Amino acid sequence: EAGVAQSPRYKIIEKRQSVAFWCNPISGHATLYWYQQILGQGPKLLIQFQNNGVVDDSQLPKDRFSAERLKGVDSTLKIQPAKLEDSAVYLCASSLWTSGSSTDTQYFGPGTRLTVL
Amino acid sequence: AQKVTQAQTEISVVEKEDVTLDCVYETRDTTYYLFWYKQPPSGELVFLIRRNSFDEQNEISGRYSWNFQKSTSSFNFTITASQVVDSAVYFCALSEAGSGGYQKVTFGTGTKLQVIP
Numbered sequence: 075e076a077g078v079a080q081s082p083r084y085k086i087i088e089k090r091q092s093v094a095f096w097c098n099p100i101s102g103h104a105t106l107y108w109y110q111q112i113l114g115q116g117p118k119l120l121i122q123f124q125n126n127g128v129v130d131d132s133q134l135p136k137d138r139f140s141a142e143r144l145k146g147v148d149s150t151l152k153i154q155p156a157k158l159e160d161s162a163v164y165l166c167a168s169s170l171w172t173s174g175s176s177t178d179t180q181y182f183g184p185g186t187r188l189t190v191l
Numbered sequence: 192a193q194k195v196t197q198a199q200t201e202i203s204v205v206e207k208e209d210v211t212l213d214c215v216y217e218t219r220d221t222t223y224y225l226f227w228y229k230q231p232p233s234g235e236l237v238f239l240i241r242r243n244s245f246d247e248q249n250e251i252s253g254r255y256s257w258n259f260q261k262s263t264s265s266f267n268f269t270i271t272a273s274q275v276v277d278s279a280v281y282f283c284a285l286s287e288a289g290s291g292g293y294q295k296v297t298f299g300t301g302t303k304l305q306v307i308p
Contacts, residue, residue: 116284117236165236169294179241180226181238182236
């Protein structure tokens with residue numbers, strides 16, 4: 075079974091530029107997550123989708139970050155404009171969600187390492 | 192609010208020694224799930240184990256074992272006869288049901304384990 079795919083793996087940009095990351099979850103997984111992991115810290119949830127609807131974006135800096143999952147499968151996370159403090163690894167995860175289930179294991183992609191200069 | 196504390200920032204052990212990684216959590220829910228993930232230098236978070244709050248039976252899987260104690264809100268992880276390949280950052284995570292029925296996951300800050308040959 076193929077895992078969670080992410081691209082690109084690495085990205086270097088200058089501050090105030092824009093950047094986009096792509097994620098393709100495990101086939102059949104209804105829930106998709108974007109996390110930000112700053113060096114030396116644990117992953118922090120940015121946004122969570124259930125199919126193509128947002129269920130939690132409380133920690134997403136909406137003035138510069140946006141995400142979409144138009145067809146309920148793959149997803150794009152965008153930063154515009156980027157700041158120095160956005161340098162981090164952006165992790166995508168997916169989980170199989172079934173009605174009535176209170177939790178499901180998240181499976182992670184390899185991440186995109188973003189460096190903002 | 193849920194919280195996960197991994198007090199050990201870094202641990203170094205000599206190969207073949209046993210090592211225990213500590214995890215303490217806080218939650219108001221009676222139903223919750225606990226996870227351990229491994230993050231090797233490659234960066235991808237690898238799922239190791241998931242336990243629910245109703246199952247305090249300790250588990251052993253090869254060289255890995257987990258000790259879940261609700262009375263002390265702890266979910267510790269032990270590696271027996273450590274190997275160099277065990278060198279990684281290990282994250283403990285807590286999942287609760289968020290409003291709307293979706294799960295809300297909080298990660299600890301991680302423990303970096305270095306196994307010295």
